[in-house]
Amino acid sequence: LSTPLQAADVATMADREIQNVLDEALDAFAGLEEGANADYIPALAEVDPDIFGIALVTPDGRVFTAGDVEAEVSIQSISKVFTMALVMEEQGVSFAPEGVGVDATGQVFNSIVAVEQHRGAEMNPMVNAGAIATTSRVSGASRDEIWRRILDFHARFAGRKLAVNEPVYESEAATNQRNQAIGRLMYAYGHIEVDPDRATDIYTEQCSINVNARDLAIMAGTLANAGLNPVTGETVMTAENVPEVLAIMATAGLYDDAGKWLYRTGLPAKSGVGGGIVAVSPGNFGLAAIAPPLDPAGNSVKAQAAIDYISQKLGGNPY
Numbered sequence: 327l328s329t330p331l332q333a334a335d336v337a338t339m340a341d342r343e344i345q346n347v348l349d350e351a352l353d354a355f356a357g358l359e360e361g362a363n364a365d366y367i368p369a370l371a372e373v374d375p376d377i378f379g380i381a382l383v384t385p386d387g388r389v390f391t392a393g394d395v396e397a398e399v400s401i402q403s404i405s406k407v408f409t410m411a412l413v414m415e416e417q418g419v420s421f422a423p424e425g426v427g428v429d430a431t432g433q434v435f436n437s438i439v440a441v442e443q444h445r446g447a448e449m450n451p452m453v454n455a456g457a458i459a460t461t462s463r464v465s466g467a468s469r470d471e472i473w474r475r476i477l478d479f480h481a482r483f484a485g486r487k488l489a490v491n492e493p494v495y496e497s498e499a500a501t502n503q504r505n506q507a508i509g510r511l512m513y514a515y516g517h518i519e520v521d522p523d524r525a526t527d528i529y530t531e532q533c534s535i536n537v538n539a540r541d542l543a544i545m546a547g548t549l550a551n552a553g554l555n556p557v558t559g560e561t562v563m564t565a566e567n568v569p570e571v572l573a574i575m576a577t578a579g580l581y582d583d584a585g586k587w588l589y590r591t592g593l594p595a596k597s598g599v600g601g602g603i604v605a606v607s608p609g610n611f612g613l614a615a616i617a618p619p620l621d622p623a624g625n626s627v628k629a630q631a632a633i634d635y636i637s638q639k640l641g642g643n644p645y
């Protein structure tokens with residue numbers, strides 16, 4: 327075959343064309359009324375449901391934005407990707423297949439049935455049980471040192487200093503008895519070897535890091551660019567570990583809807599109940615959108631629609 331399989335090549339597209347695609351997505355989906363803010367974390371129910379921001383970053387460092395691009399939401403489960411990447415940097419990629427697991431559970435993200443099924447084995451770092459176990463592996467002599475390492479790693483991906491949304495952290499910490507139970511179960515089954523309550527608490531704090539759509543797109547753009555932040559020029563993670571990060575995102579990034587998402591877009595992606603989604607087209611672009619109303623699987627309705635649309639227009643599907 328001499329003709330390219332991809333519909334478009336972002337590297338050769340003019341800035342105006344890319345910007346138009348983002349603007350079209352914003353216009354097309356801003357009016358979608360489906361979904362509702364997460365409310366099992368009380369503070370998330372208070373977030374403005376009309377926030378809608380989109381951003382795209384190319385490997386050569388071009389940044390495109392549309393909508394409420396300064397509006398910050400808590401990163402929530404998207405942090406699972408970056409804490410997992412940190413543990414891969416520290417321990418190697420095999421911690422996932424040999425420890426936490428790399429298969430989709432087919433269950434909701436905070437499923438206890440999934441933990442019970444294999445006594446805490448065969449999870450993955452994208453669901454709560456696997457993510458709390460992953461956070462428990464981050465090195466550090468004290469809680470403060472572990473936390474600084476996690477926050478700093480996220481900040482290097484985003485290319486700016488990040489801060490915690492304290493009301494969201496306090497709200498979740500006061501109501502996350504289910505995650506505490508999951509942490510203790512994972513400890514009981516030997517998949518967490520340190521204080522499980524502390525691991526759950528650090529996990530809760532990492533989920534409360536505030537980000538805007540631009541931050542998320544730069545984080546995704548760093549993964550699309552083999553671990554080198556295309557905006558700051560800093561190498562944030564080892565290029566060799568990036569394919570494993572993307573494979574785990576593709577398998578379980580949108581939880582029990584990960585298969586539907588991959589079928590639709592072909593993109594490794596990760597959602598958070600704050601309303602953000604990041605998606606990666608390797609070598610091509612990092613793309614993110616934020617809109618708080620979620621579908622029943624816990625994935626932002628508008629962010630999914632916008633990312634799907636933009637990726638199709640830009641030929642992002644690697645398959």
Ligand code: DON
Binds near residue numbers: 498
């Ligand atoms: O542990 C929780 O329930 C939240 N901190 C994160 C869950 C989440 O973002 C699931 N996402 N779609």
